[in-house]
Amino acid sequence: MGRAVRYDGDLLARALRDPASTGSLDAGGWTALIGIARAEQLAGTLAHRLEGVAMPGAVARIMVDARASAAQGRIAALWEAEMARRVLAPLDCPVVLLKGTAFAAAGLSAGVGRSIGDLDILVPRDRIDAVEAALLGAGWEWVKPDPYDDAYYRRWMHELPPLIHRERDRMIDVHHTILPLTARITPDAAALIADSVALGNGLRMLSPADMLVHAAAHLFADGDLAGGMRNLWDIHCLIEQFGTDGLAERASHHGLEAEVHRAARLAHALYDTAIPEAWRTRHRADALYRRRLTARDGWGRPTRPLLRQGFYLRSHWLRMPPAMLARHLWTKWRKGYRPV
Amino acid sequence: MTMMVAGPAVRHSFAVRIGPVGFRVGSDWRTPIAALETLYADYPAPADDVPDFSVRLFARRPWRRFVRPAVMIGGDYVLPEAAPLPLAQGLLAAEMGMNLQMALGQRRYLLLHASAVERDGRALLMTGMSGAGKSTLAALLGRRGWRLMGDEFALIDPETGLVHAFPRLVSLKNAAIGVVERAIPDARFGPLMRATPKGDIRHLVPAAEAIARMEEPARPALILFPRYGFEPAERPVAPSEVFVRLTQASTNYTALGEPGFAALTRLVETLPARAIDYPDAESAIAQVERLWAAL
Structure with missing residues (x-):
C-alpha cells in the first residue's frame, strides 16, 4: 500500500485548494489524504470541500461521517459558549469569542466543517479576576495541578491557566490579549475589544481584520506551527470572505504586519488564496515554513523532526527573553518534558 | 526539493x-x-x-x-x-x-461495549464489566448454534436500529482461556500472552460462519447483563437502569449527539432486558437458551 509514492501535507493542501484534483487519486492516495486530514484536524473541512466530487464508496462514507461529526462538534461548541455566556452575563463585561467557536457562531466559511476544541474567549484584563471567579463558581476547575505551570500562566501568559468544566468535561481558555506578555510584540488588546462585533446572542467576536491578525499571530508569532494547516485554512477563508482592505494598517497597529503578510503569502502558496499582487513577494524563509506546515507522511505521522525541533525552539525564542527561556526549559526538562 | x-x-x-x-x-x-x-x-x-x-x-x-x-x-x-x-x-x-x-x-454506528450473537436473524446482546464473561459466552454460543457477531463492540445503526457484526478476534482473558480451549479444542488460537496489562490474553479466531456472514446485520431481540461467579439467578432490569448501563457501555453515545440518544432509547424501549448471575459457562448457556425460548 502506497509503497512507491511519498505523500506529505501538500496532498491535503491540493485537495482543499482544488477538490477536483482528487480525481487522480488511487486507493493509497485516498487513504493517505484521509490520514493526513485527520492528523491536521481538517477531516470535516475536507469532507465539506469534497462534497459532490466523485470518489470511491468507502471514501464517501468516511466523508459523510466526518461531516456529521463536525456538525455535532459545532452544536457542542456553541452550547459551551452559551454556558459561558449565562455565567458571565451578570458581570456586564464584553465577552469576545475567538477562533473556531466565533467562526461557527457567526456562520463564517472558516467554520464550515471545522473541528473545534476548547472554548476560547477574550475579556478585558481588568475584569479577568471577576471572570475567573464566576467560572470557578459555576463548575469549572483547574486543569494544571503543577504550581510552576500555574504561576507561569498567571505571570507571563496571555490567558488564564486552562479551566475544565467538571460535568461537561470541556475546556475554556480565558484570554486577556492574543500574545504572551513575554513576547516582543504587544498587540493592542483594548482595541481588539473596542472594535469587536456583537453576535446577537450577547457574545461578541473580533472584527474581521482582527480575526485575521489573531490567526496570523497565533500561527507565526506564538506556537511552533503545530496544527498550522488548519490555522492557515482559517486565514484562507477569512481573506476570501472579507478581503484584505485595511488589513495591513490594522496589522501594523498591533505590530503584526510581518506575520499577517507571511500568513497571506503562505495561504496563497498552499491554498491559492486571492491576495494583493504587491503582497506576493519572495521570501526565502517561506519555503521552510511551508515544509514545516506540511510535515506529515501518508500515515498521518509527523515527519521532518529536525525542522520541527527548529520551529519548536523558535517558538520559545519568540515567546520569552533568552535568560528566562533557559530557566524555563531547564525547569521543564527536570520535570520530564521532552519536545517532539 | x-x-x-x-x-x-x-x-x-x-x-x-x-x-x-x-x-x-x-x-x-x-x-x-x-x-x-x-x-x-x-x-x-x-x-x-x-x-x-x-x-x-x-x-x-x-x-x-x-x-x-x-x-x-x-x-x-x-x-x-x-x-x-x-x-x-x-x-x-x-x-x-x-x-x-x-x-x-467511530461515528457511523452507536458503539456498545457488548458481545453479540445471532440466531434466525435476531440478535442477543450481552454487556457488563470486564470479567462478566461476555466474550466467553459469545465464543461458546458461537459454536453451539449461534452466529458470533462480536465479542467487544455491537454496532447499532442509528437509521435502521439493526446491529452490525464486528467479529474481530475474540479476546480471552485469564481463566476464560482454559475454559474455551477445553470447550472448543479444534479452534484456532493466537499465541498465549502472559502478564499483559490486562492479564493473560489469548485470541480465538471466530468460527468460519461468523466471518463468512459478517456483512449480515440482525434485529436486536434481547439484552443480557451477565455476571460471573454467583449462584444462578436472574432478574428483570428496569428501562431506567438499562438506559444508564447502556450509556456507560457506549464509547460514542455523547459524540453522536441526538442520533445516538434516539438509537439508545429505541433499544431501551423495545428490548427485553435481564440480569443473569451464573457460576459456570454451562449454567449460563442454559439460562440464555431458556430466556431466548421464552421471548
Missing part, C-alpha cells in the same frame, strides 16, 4: 475488514503483522481498499526497535500517555489500537 530528514517509511503493514469497518495497521516490526496475517487470513480487504482507520505500532526512539523493543500504539485517534507494550505483546497492541480507533473515532 531536498529532504532535511528522511522519515523512515512504514516498514510492515496489513489491511483487513472486520464487519463494515476497514483497518490498516503499520508496524516498525514484522512479528505483529505476521500474527495478524495468520489470524485474520480468512477476512476480506477493506472496501475499495480504503480503510476507515489507521493504526501504527512504532518505536518511540529508533534504537528501541532493537534494544528492549517497546511498542507504542498510534493511529488516527490516540489517547495521550498510553504506555507501550513489549514486542511479545505486539498482537495485543494491534488489537488495542484497532479498538481505540473504534472507541474514539
Whole structure:
C-alpha cells in the first residue's frame, strides 16, 4: 500500500485548494489524504470541500461521517459558549469569542466543517479576576495541578491557566490579549475589544481584520506551527470572505504586519488564496515554513523532526527573553518534558 | 526539493475488514503483522481498499526497535500517555489500537461495549464489566448454534436500529482461556500472552460462519447483563437502569449527539432486558437458551 509514492501535507493542501484534483487519486492516495486530514484536524473541512466530487464508496462514507461529526462538534461548541455566556452575563463585561467557536457562531466559511476544541474567549484584563471567579463558581476547575505551570500562566501568559468544566468535561481558555506578555510584540488588546462585533446572542467576536491578525499571530508569532494547516485554512477563508482592505494598517497597529503578510503569502502558496499582487513577494524563509506546515507522511505521522525541533525552539525564542527561556526549559526538562 | 530528514517509511503493514469497518495497521516490526496475517487470513480487504482507520505500532526512539523493543500504539485517534507494550505483546497492541480507533473515532454506528450473537436473524446482546464473561459466552454460543457477531463492540445503526457484526478476534482473558480451549479444542488460537496489562490474553479466531456472514446485520431481540461467579439467578432490569448501563457501555453515545440518544432509547424501549448471575459457562448457556425460548 502506497509503497512507491511519498505523500506529505501538500496532498491535503491540493485537495482543499482544488477538490477536483482528487480525481487522480488511487486507493493509497485516498487513504493517505484521509490520514493526513485527520492528523491536521481538517477531516470535516475536507469532507465539506469534497462534497459532490466523485470518489470511491468507502471514501464517501468516511466523508459523510466526518461531516456529521463536525456538525455535532459545532452544536457542542456553541452550547459551551452559551454556558459561558449565562455565567458571565451578570458581570456586564464584553465577552469576545475567538477562533473556531466565533467562526461557527457567526456562520463564517472558516467554520464550515471545522473541528473545534476548547472554548476560547477574550475579556478585558481588568475584569479577568471577576471572570475567573464566576467560572470557578459555576463548575469549572483547574486543569494544571503543577504550581510552576500555574504561576507561569498567571505571570507571563496571555490567558488564564486552562479551566475544565467538571460535568461537561470541556475546556475554556480565558484570554486577556492574543500574545504572551513575554513576547516582543504587544498587540493592542483594548482595541481588539473596542472594535469587536456583537453576535446577537450577547457574545461578541473580533472584527474581521482582527480575526485575521489573531490567526496570523497565533500561527507565526506564538506556537511552533503545530496544527498550522488548519490555522492557515482559517486565514484562507477569512481573506476570501472579507478581503484584505485595511488589513495591513490594522496589522501594523498591533505590530503584526510581518506575520499577517507571511500568513497571506503562505495561504496563497498552499491554498491559492486571492491576495494583493504587491503582497506576493519572495521570501526565502517561506519555503521552510511551508515544509514545516506540511510535515506529515501518508500515515498521518509527523515527519521532518529536525525542522520541527527548529520551529519548536523558535517558538520559545519568540515567546520569552533568552535568560528566562533557559530557566524555563531547564525547569521543564527536570520535570520530564521532552519536545517532539 | 531536498529532504532535511528522511522519515523512515512504514516498514510492515496489513489491511483487513472486520464487519463494515476497514483497518490498516503499520508496524516498525514484522512479528505483529505476521500474527495478524495468520489470524485474520480468512477476512476480506477493506472496501475499495480504503480503510476507515489507521493504526501504527512504532518505536518511540529508533534504537528501541532493537534494544528492549517497546511498542507504542498510534493511529488516527490516540489517547495521550498510553504506555507501550513489549514486542511479545505486539498482537495485543494491534488489537488495542484497532479498538481505540473504534472507541474514539467511530461515528457511523452507536458503539456498545457488548458481545453479540445471532440466531434466525435476531440478535442477543450481552454487556457488563470486564470479567462478566461476555466474550466467553459469545465464543461458546458461537459454536453451539449461534452466529458470533462480536465479542467487544455491537454496532447499532442509528437509521435502521439493526446491529452490525464486528467479529474481530475474540479476546480471552485469564481463566476464560482454559475454559474455551477445553470447550472448543479444534479452534484456532493466537499465541498465549502472559502478564499483559490486562492479564493473560489469548485470541480465538471466530468460527468460519461468523466471518463468512459478517456483512449480515440482525434485529436486536434481547439484552443480557451477565455476571460471573454467583449462584444462578436472574432478574428483570428496569428501562431506567438499562438506559444508564447502556450509556456507560457506549464509547460514542455523547459524540453522536441526538442520533445516538434516539438509537439508545429505541433499544431501551423495545428490548427485553435481564440480569443473569451464573457460576459456570454451562449454567449460563442454559439460562440464555431458556430466556431466548421464552421471548
